Amino acid sequence: MRGLHFPLPLRRRFGRRLPLIVGRLVVAFPADAGSDNLLIVSAQQPIRDATQRFSDRVEDYVRFRPTYPAAVVECLRGEFGLRAEHVVADVGSGTGIWSELLLRGGNAVIGVEPNGPMRAAAERMLAGQPRFRSVGGTAEATTLADASVDWVTAAQAFHWFNVDRTRSEFRRVLRPPAPVALLWNDRCTNTPFLAAFEEFLESWGNDYAAVRHQNIAAEGVLDQFFEQRPIARRTFPNEQSLDFTGLRGRVLSASYMPAAGHPQHGPMLVALQALFDRFAIQGVVVLTYETRLFVGTLS
Secondary structure (H helix, E strand, C coil): CCCCCCCCCHHHHHCCCCCEEECCEEEECCCCCCCCCCEEEECCCCCCCHHHCCCCCHHHHHHHCCCCCHHHHHHHHHHHCCCCCCEEEEECCCCCHHHHHHHHCCCEEEEECCCHHHHHHHHHHCCCCCCEEEECCCCCCCCCCCCCECEEEEECCHHHCCHHHHHHHHHHHECCCCEEEEEEEEECCCCHHHHHHHHHHHHHCCCHHHHCCHHHHHCCHHHHHCCCCCCEEEEEEEEEEECHHHHHHHHHCCCCCCCCCCCCHHHHHHHHHHHHHHHCECCEEEEEEEEEEEEEECC
16 A cells, blocks of 8 residues: 655644554545545555665765764763674664764674665765675665674664564674664754644655654554563754755655655745745754654563
């Protein structure tokens, strides 16, 4: 079942009948009053293969995606026992944003990334890092040897993984106590600009409601992954100050936004320019995030 594109903001389209998260599905009532039909967007079956969604987004991803606060690595060291001598598998490593922070802290990092263009971008960026190794693999089949790493991390990636197969694979490659750190940059919506930006994404995103990583928490997937073991949760502030070029690149780095050649691409950019002009102060808007860290063990 494929995701559906809603050409108008969901709040306007459905009023109070906003999409509901039900199991692994996002279910939305139709706009037409009196209809008993439901529009269903599958969170498990997005429009394109998850491993290939970002192939045409690499340049914007490298330039305009936010990094993560250095405090996240410090927290992993101070609270959870990450040491410089530990080998870390960064699964779904993408263009190497999170791998770079781990490398700065002295860790040897194996970047596991299935998407060729994303992996190549990381290899270029981290070419001068002797402690970095890049492999083509997925969360469910990393290609790593048994008991070969001390930590597994996944930054802005776990929501693409198959939970049960990933758990088995992480257990196979990890040494006890099999610690796993998962993290996301959660964009805030607590200012007029951020609320309007969220509405913009809802309006123009091809399958935004289906693939947004917040579905993971809503559906209890982390408890399922860690099999009800304790999960430590930490939150860190993060932000980006962007001119229009930066905001445009940030939007186009998202796999759910219309890319060049899509019929909605041009109109979407016109709407984005209008949004920027409305809210920019001295030529800049600020995207604020809460970087959310989840740490648990699989043994």
